[in-house]
Amino acid sequence: MTPELLLERIQQHLDSIEQIELDRRTDELLRGAKYDDPKKLNRYEHKVFSQSGEDGILAEIFRSIGVTNHIFAECSPGDGLENNTLYLLTLGWKGCWVECDPIKVNAIMQRMRPRIAEGSLFVQQQMVTAENIESLFAVASLPQEFDLLSIDIDGNDYWVWEKIQRFSPRVVVIEYNATFPASCDWVMEPNPKAAWDGTINFGASLRALERLGRSKGYALVGCSLTGVNAFFVREDLTGDRFLEPFTAENHYEPPRYYLASRRAGHRRGPAWGVIQLGSQI
Numbered sequence: 643m644t645p646e647l648l649l650e651r652i653q654q655h656l657d658s659i660e661q662i663e664l665d666r667r668t669d670e671l672l673r674g675a676k677y678d679d680p681k682k683l684n685r686y687e688h689k690v691f692s693q694s695g696e697d698g699i700l701a702e703i704f705r706s707i708g709v710t711n712h713i714f715a716e717c718s719p720g721d722g723l724e725n726n727t728l729y730l731l732t733l734g735w736k737g738c739w740v741e742c743d744p745i746k747v748n749a750i751m752q753r754m755r756p757r758i759a760e761g762s763l764f765v766q767q768q769m770v771t772a773e774n775i776e777s778l779f780a781v782a783s784l785p786q787e788f789d790l791l792s793i794d795i796d797g798n799d800y801w802v803w804e805k806i807q808r809f810s811p812r813v814v815v816i817e818y819n820a821t822f823p824a825s826c827d828w829v830m831e832p833n834p835k836a837a838w839d840g841t842i843n844f845g846a847s848l849r850a851l852e853r854l855g856r857s858k859g860y861a862l863v864g865c866s867l868t869g870v871n872a873f874f875v876r877e878d879l880t881g882d883r884f885l886e887p888f889t890a891e892n893h894y895e896p897p898r899y900y901l902a903s904r905r906a907g908h909r910r911g912p913a914w915g916v917i918q919l920g921s922q923i
Contacts, residue, residue, distance in 0.1 A: 661904065664900070664903065664904040667901070668867065668901060671867060672685065672867075679885055683699045683702055683703070683863065683884075684699070684864065684895075686698045686702035687867055688701070690729040690732075690906070691723065691725065691729045692725065692729065693725075693870065693902050694870065694904065695866055695868075696871055697726075697729045699864060699873060700726065700790070700813070700815070703863070703875060704789070706884070707875060707883065709789055711789060712730075712734065712789060713735065713737050713788035713789055714738075714789060714790040715737055715740075715782065715784055715790070715811070716737070716739050716740070716791075716792040717740050717770045717775075717791075717802065718793075719739040719741055719792075720741070721746040721749040721753075722750040722754055722912075723753070723910045724910060725794075726871070727739070731757060731762065732913055736762045737763065737782075737784075737790075738765070738766065738778075738782035738784065739765050739766070740765075740768055740770050741765070741768075742767065742769040750765055754912065764782045766782065769834075770793075770795050771802065771834045772801040772834070775802050776808055779808075779809050784809065786808065786810060787810050787811070788809070789812050790811060790814075790815070791806075791809075791811035791813070791814045791815070793814070793815070793816045794817040796817070796844050797830065797837065798833065798836055800829045800830075800851060803816060803851075803854060803858075804854055804858075810876070811876075812875070812879060813875055813876070814860060814873075815871050815872070816851060816871065816872055816874070817870060817871055818845060818847065818848045818870075818871070819844060819846060819847055820865075820894070820897040822847035825849065825891070826847045827847060828847040828850055829847070830845060847890075848862070848865065848893070848894050851872055852872075852889060852890045855874045856888075859877050859878070860876055860877060861875055862889065863875050863884040863888060864893050865893050867895055868895070868899060868901045869896050869897040869898050
């Protein structure tokens with residue numbers, strides 16, 4: 643065995659040990675009393691194309707409230723292989739992606755060519771700001787009420803959501819800054835040119851987003867186990883379907899970013915197949 647092959651085998655073994663430990667830690671967390679209630683959305687986490695368990699949480703939310711027009715919008719979908727809406731696109735949804743990085747946009751245009759050509763996906767190369775968000779939606783011909791909005795722009799997320807007035811998505815997924823505890827109401831200063839610098843100076847705390855969501859008629863119904871994304875459902879749709887109270891204290895998850903490296907099956911790539919009735923969200 644060559645030294646190179648030996649090093650490769652060792653790395654594969656270490657990777658396997660890491661994945662086993664991440665699976666063990668996730669199972670250990672979910673066995674805690676905090677997650678006993680069947681309305682606790684973390685119980686349904688599942689990764690298809692999302693960074694961690696967001697795909698499963700969204701599936702459970704839409705199982706509970708139903709789906710209307712199967713339309714989404716995602717701000718900053720990356721290169722198109724790991725985000726909150728690719729699974730929905732795979733299941734036959736339609737929508738728009740707005741990404742500022744030209745390299746990532748080019749990758750999207752190549753990988754998603756069939757969906758773009760058929761009109762299922764509309765892609766815009768723009769930096770999302772509070773000032774342009776509604777015009778971006780208008781250019782994409784989004785209806786006033788669509789099913790899902792995902793915001794993860796590593797900075798002005800709070801200010802962008804605040805400025806959305808003419809559109810009323812039924813569900814909003816938005817990144818929160820889990821460094822700040824559930825009791826802290828903190829928002830970064832607005833900066834249209836903000837780019838994440840690797841520090842804690844980004845986004846908003848969960849308490850701040852809870853407050854903003856309530857002012858816009860949304861209830862905080864859960865957060866991802868990794869402490870990355872918060873899930874909001876419009877208050878006219880919640881009923882008794884989700885775990886109350888809809889507060890940061892009840893739904894806060896601390897930063898467990900290490901869980902995002904937990905893999906689920908094979909390496910990701912576009913997966914266009916035949917969807918059987920009953921399998922869609």
